[in-house]
Amino acid sequence: MISSFIPGLIMIITSFLLPTIPQYFRHPAMLLSVGLSALSLFNGYGTFLEWDILGLNLILYQSDSLTLPFAIIFHIAAILVIIFSWHSKNLMEHMATLAYAGSAIGALHAGDFFSLFIWWEATALTSVFIVFAGNTNAAKDAAMRYLIIQVSSGVLLLIGACLMLYQTGNHNLAVLDLKTNFGIFIFIAFGIKAAFPLLNGWLQDSYPESSVTGTVALSAFTTKLAIYALARTFPGTDSLIWIGAIMTAFPVFFAVIENDLRRVLSFSLNNQLGFMVVGIGIGTELSLNGTVAHAFVHIIYKALLFMSMGAVLYRAGTTKASELGGLYKYMPFTTIFCIIGAMSISAFPLFSGFVAKSLIMSSLGGMGMVLIYFILFFASAGVLEHSGIKIPYFAFFAHERKNKVKEAPINMLISMGIAAFLCIAIGVFPKYLYQILPYAVEYQPYTLDHVISQLQLLVFAIIAFLFLVKFKLYPSEIRSTVLNSDWFYRKMLPGIGKPLFKKIGLLTDSLYKNLGLSFKQVLSKSYKFSNLSYIKVTTPSFAGTILISILFIMLVIVLV
Amino acid sequence: MKKNDLKSMGKSFTKYILIIGVLLIFLDFTFHRHEYFSFAEIYGFPAFFGFVSFVFIVILGKWLRKFLMRKEDYYDQ
Structure with a gap:
């Protein structure tokens, strides 16, 4: 029976039952539901559940070598988030988180575009409550914008799926290209969730507004679901190489x-997605393996970094770099975990980022794509700058802190500890990660050439940082807003729209007034010719209302 | 607690990083580093690339503040 139960669905059902479960048992119940859903990982490959409805054959549960690594990491991420939020009593957020993770896992197993659409929207509708749970006015506004963008992505996907069905008679997930109109619709739908350049505003807008625990959940699923979808439908699409490089x-x-350091991490998340998108664009077995491996390790270290900043927000009350610093004395464990996350994302040898990013870089090098190779090499120095140095430096060091804060709660430390352990374990023993990748590829990341080259890049970038700080060239942190692509719909469109609508409003107002006047004139003229007693407003009695209703119902029945 | 002092930590960190940096450059002379592109095999190329990229990112980012930076309550106005 378990074998035909859609993975993730048990988590969604549990999330709806959470209000009936006493507070103390909620987190164990959540973990149990993830565990039950994870049983599906042992089902092997194949199609397990189909549903014929309205003449359509929906593939609700299928699994193959591309699904499996994403399904494994989505389950791990769900467990990390649940442990990290163990101290919290925010029921709405727990429900939303569990249902969101469940929807994302369900989406991975959809075998056709219509099933995917349903889960696609389910992830949007559940995750918006996580943004909402930030519980500030800014979070509520961001949640509304987030919802509009996410649902729009779903609508584009639905249009694409309908066009595809109409034109080809097929709606199953398949490799598409950008020569068809439905291909373009689906590409943009995926591109919104994958935060392509200029479609990325929602990510940096909403994620940092969410709660201490919410951002961790958000960082794991939506964007990686989009990466999975792109890897399934658009592998080897050339334009993705350039889109990814720009990202x-x-x-x-x-x-x-x-x-805001959580916003810095959101920009960093965007940059990491770029590496994965490049891998999809190249489309070779090695590069697709690289994309999947990168998504896998990225979910762990990005969650770790967001967790460490969540712990800082929880204890120090802010993640603004301008107000932080010196926390290493009071939060030593969080500091160490954050540094492990920072070294992983920066791709230091023996950390997880290194063994994943190498696959993508090697496939670029092997193809002779020199320009893209060095854009990504350059971006690696950038990753070190913002995630490797800026995050730990401004939060935990920079300058001594005056007021004391406590170390993160034990559940947060456990969750961060597990993530940090995984970052190092994968970095040291990459073969276990390589075993679950979609294609069997022999690859050795630890060659002397590669290790020395990467270490030179990273160490001399750190020396550059020390040099810039020494000569006071490193920009100090300033409380500010940095404009991003969400500016177009938060400032520019309202800037044009509001005065325009005001003018239209004034126009219609005056039109109505004029019309009203002439109507009155006509009416007053007609009065002269008619007996005023004809114009009488009557209110129907109770019996009259019943009679009219019965007549109306009879009319409906007759018509039907 | 003196050992935990940020300044002394920073100093020893700088010292060790510089030593590692020198070692890495020295290592480059001891063997032929194979790269995908021949110009990247020049001695210390990744080190130079890392240093210059980092400085470029920071300086350009700082310059971009002129165009991209607004007050904290910009969107609330």
Whole structure:
């Protein structure tokens, strides 16, 4: 029976039952539901559940070598988030988180575009409550914008799926290209969730507004689901190489000047997605393996970094770099975990980022794509700048802190500890990660050439940082807002729209007034010719209302 | 607690990083580093690339503040 139960669905059902479960048992119940869902990981490959409805054959549960690594890491992420939020009593957020993770896992197993659409929207509708749970006015506003963008992505996907069905008679997940109109619709739908350049505003807008624990959940699922979807439907699409390269490079500059460290991590998340998108664009077995491996390790170290900043927010009350510093004395464990996350994302040898990023870099090098190779190499120095140095430096060091804060709660430390352990374990023993990748590829990341080259890049980038700080060239943190692509719909469109609508409003007002006047004139003229007693407003009695209703119902029945 | 002092920590960190940096450059002379692109095999190329990229990112980012930076309550106005 378990074998035909859609993975993730048990988590969604549990999330709806959470209000009936006493507070103390909620987190164990959540963990149990993830564990039950994870049983599906042992089902092997194949199609397990189909549903014929309205003449459509929906594939609700299928699994193959691309699904499995994503399903494994989504389950791990769900467990990390649940442990991290163990101290919290926010029921709405727990429900939303569990249902969100469940929807994302369900989406991985959809075998056709219509099933995918349902889960696609389910992740949007559940995750918006996580943003909402930030419980500030800014979070509520961001949640509304987030919802509009996410649902729009779903609508584009639905349009694409309908067009595809109409034109080809097929709606199963398949490799598409950008020569068809439905391909373009689906590409943009995925591109919104994957935070392509200029479609990325929602990510940096909403994630940092969410709660201490919420951001950790958000960082794991939506964007990686989009990466999975792109890897399934658009592998080897050339334009993805350039889109990905731009994604790796441009958020780097925004991250340098951003003050809110959780927003810095959101820019960093965007840059990491770029590496994965490049891997999909190349489309070879090695590069697709690289994308999947990168998504896998990225979810862990990005969750770790967001957890460490969540712990800082929880204890120090802010993640603004301008107000932090010196926390290493009071939060030593959080500091160590954050540094492990920072070294992993920066791809230091023996950390997880190194063994994953190498696959993508090697496939670029092997193809002779020199320009893209060095854009990504350059972006690697950028990752070190914002995630490797800026995050730990401004939060935990920078200057001595005056007022004391407590170390993070034990559940947070456990969750961060597990994530940190995984970061190092994968870095030291990459073969276990390589075993679950979609294609069997022999690859050795630890060659002397590769290790020395990467260490030179990283160490001399750190020396550059020390040099810039020494000569006071490193920009100080300033409380500010950094403009991003959400500016277009938060400032520019309202800037044009509001005065325009005001003018239209004034126009229609005057039109109505004029019309009203002439109507009155006609009416007053007609009065002269008619007996005023004809114009009488009557209110129907109770019996009359019943009679009219019965007549109306009879009319409906007759018509039907 | 003196040992935990940020300044002394910073100093010893700088010292060790510089030593590692020198070692890495020295290592480059001891063997031929194979790269995908021949110009990247020049001695210390990744080190130079890392240093210059980092400085470039920070300086350009700082310059971009002129265009991208607004007051904290910019969107609330």
